[in-house]
Amino acid sequence: MKTVLLDKIASVTRNCQLKREVRVSEQIPCEEGVVVAVRVRGDKTTYNQLELPSGRMAQVKRGDVIAGALGHRSALFGYSGHLPRRLAPGDTINLLNLGGVLGICDSVNPDLGPPFECEVLGAVLHFPYLGERIGVAARIGGAEGMSNPALDPAAPLATGQPPVPVVALVGSCMSSGKTAAACALVRHFSHGGLTVDALKATGVSLRRDLLAMEDAGARSTALFTDLGVVATTPANAPGVTRTLITRLAAGRPDVIVAELGDGLLGAYGVAAILADREIRAAFSAVVLAANDPVAAWGGVRLLADEFGIRPAAVTGPATDNLAGTRVIEESLRVPAANARTDGERLAALVLAALGMPGALHADAAGAANAADAGETAEGAADTSDAAGAAAASPPAAAVRR
Numbered sequence: 179m180k181t182v183l184l185d186k187i188a189s190v191t192r193n194c195q196l197k198r199e200v201r202v203s204e205q206i207p208c209e210e211g212v213v214v215a216v217r218v219r220g221d222k223t224t225y226n227q228l229e230l231p232s233g234r235m236a237q238v239k240r241g242d243v244i245a246g247a248l249g250h251r252s253a254l255f256g257y258s259g260h261l262p263r264r265l266a267p268g269d270t271i272n273l274l275n276l277g278g279v280l281g282i283c284d285s286v287n288p289d290l291g292p293p294f295e296c297e298v299l300g301a302v303l304h305f306p307y308l309g310e311r312i313g314v315a316a317r318i319g320g321a322e323g324m325s326n327p328a329l330d331p332a333a334p335l336a337t338g339q340p341p342v343p344v345v346a347l348v349g350s351c352m353s354s355g356k357t358a359a360a361c362a363l364v365r366h367f368s369h370g371g372l373t374v375d376a377l378k379a380t381g382v383s384l385r386r387d388l389l390a391m392e393d394a395g396a397r398s399t400a401l402f403t404d405l406g407v408v409a410t411t412p413a414n415a416p417g418v419t420r421t422l423i424t425r426l427a428a429g430r431p432d433v434i435v436a437e438l439g440d441g442l443l444g445a446y447g448v449a450a451i452l453a454d455r456e457i458r459a460a461f462s463a464v465v466l467a468a469n470d471p472v473a474a475w476g477g478v479r480l481l482a483d484e485f486g487i488r489p490a491a492v493t494g495p496a497t498d499n500l501a502g503t504r505v506i507e508e509s510l511r512v513p514a515a516n517a518r519t520d521g522e523r524l525a526a527l528v529l530a531a532l533g534m535p536g537a538l539h540a541d542a543a544g545a546a547n548a549a550d551a552g553e554t555a556e557g558a559a560d561t562s563d564a565a566g567a568a569a570a571s572p573p574a575a576a577v578r579r
Contacts, residue, residue, distance in 0.1 A: 185244060212317055215245050216243070254444070257275065341427075354469050370529075
């Protein structure tokens, strides 16, 4: 056991409330969530920051000693890496994401360059036994580790009586506009006088998206990392979602906005969440974020065919201009609205799906109703290509229970 001074503390370790001076051990359990101290071996000009527990981004430099947590990552537009089987001081490990997840990189995104290489210093210790100098490896989820009952796929799910509405944001892939849409919904719901809570149920540990929702007006927020999860999987994502929804619903917000990070076909457990009948029933409306019209088409069909869900709206880069919006609405018969340029209409569409159309200003609700009326008229005139897509889906915002 030796003392190490940390230069930077990663946000993934936030629940550990680490101080700058820590004790480390040469014995390192290679398990997700174990906190490890490392020294950065080089410099980078891209993807060279670390999110601190405060949410602030700090630039990482050669020689910095940082505390992160062991884990894995499966990112389409980032690094992918796995948990090492064994570690000892002096070994090399990679910094896999901005939140401080440490693992062995096995796939590099060419836009980001190679990840930081770091020298392992040891497992950070905490001392749970009062009056005794017996240290145990610190874990972001506490001593419970992966036995945490909150991660049980059968964890209780309760939204209260009457049930608190839950709006779920799903995407065709990562970086498809889910967080922008979540923030737009939170902002316009809040401006309409609603109390809004927000959560992010899947992905790899990073607080940035949750902080953006707080900035948009969310009263309370929750993240899977709060339950000791570094990166979600199909095994733990349903339990995480059940637990986070139940915790926020206990505060009786008017609505919960839930972002499911990554994509419908990703490795972080979104499909496992949607396959859970009870969770699906708790989702009062689903919004699909897509990068392009083909992704929107595939997402709408996948939601319908696999889960019996028709989204209340499509958003994301596919709706960045009128050309994409028209293609989606004419081909899929699903309303489309851009979260960045037409967030008020997106919010009105979702509230209408929730049966709460009066919660926004009358002009926004009127704009959404007028747009829907126009879509209906156009749909009556042209049913050729859309018939198959529409037949595969139940009515808008409907969810198979």
